[in-house]
Amino acid sequence: MRTATALIAIMFTGVLSQALATEPQPVSPSAGQAAPTPGEQQSAAPAPAAQPNAATPAADSASIKPPITVVGTKAELTPPEKELISRGYKLEMRHGEKYFCIREQQIGSRFEVKNCDTAQSIEARRIDSQEAVRVIQADRSKVSN
Numbered sequence: 001m002r003t004a005t006a007l008i009a010i011m012f013t014g015v016l017s018q019a020l021a022t023e024p025q026p027v028s029p030s031a032g033q034a035a036p037t038p039g040e041q042q043s044a045a046p047a048p049a050a051q052p053n054a055a056t057p058a059a060d061s062a063s064i065k066p067p068i069t070v071v072g073t074k075a076e077l078t079p080p081e082k083e084l085i086s087r088g089y090k091l092e093m094r095h096g097e098k099y100f101c102i103r104e105q106q107i108g109s110r111f112e113v114k115n116c117d118t119a120q121s122i123e124a125r126r127i128d129s130q131e132a133v134r135v136i137q138a139d140r141s142k143v144s145n
Contacts, residue, residue: 080123081119085100103115
C-alpha cells in the first residue's frame with residue numbers, strides 16, 4: 001500500500017510540474033535597439049549583411065571540403081544520365097566533370113562505401129557485365145548439350 005501511494009505521489013508530482021510550467025518569454029530587443037513601429041518597418045531598409053571580414057565557423061569548414069556542386073535541374077542531363085539518377089545515383093560535379101555516386105554496402109561489413117564514376121564508365125561496366133553473363137550462359141549451354 002505504501003509503495004502504491006508513493007508511486008501515485010511521484011506521478012502526480014510529474015504531472016503537476018508539467019501543468020505549472022510556463023512558456024519561455026519572447027526575446028525583446030536590447031535597450032540600445034528600439035523596436036520599430038509598424039510604419040517604420042515598411043520604410044526601413046533591409047539590415048546590412050554581416051561584415052565581410054568576419055570569419056564564421058561555417059566559412060572555415062567550407063574551405064576545407066573539396067568543391068562539389070550538384071546540378072540543380074534535370075533538363076541539363078542526357079537520357080542515360082537521367083536513367084542513372086532514376087537507379088539511385090546522385091550527381092556531383094568535380095572539376096567541371098559529371099560524376100554519379102551511389103552508396104553500397106560492403107559484403108561482410110555494415111559500413112557503406114561511396115562509389116563514384118562517370119556515366120560513360122558506369123555504362124561500359126554494365127555492358128561488360130552483360131557480356132560476361134552472356135558468355136557464361138553460352139558456356140553452360142554447350143556443357144549441357
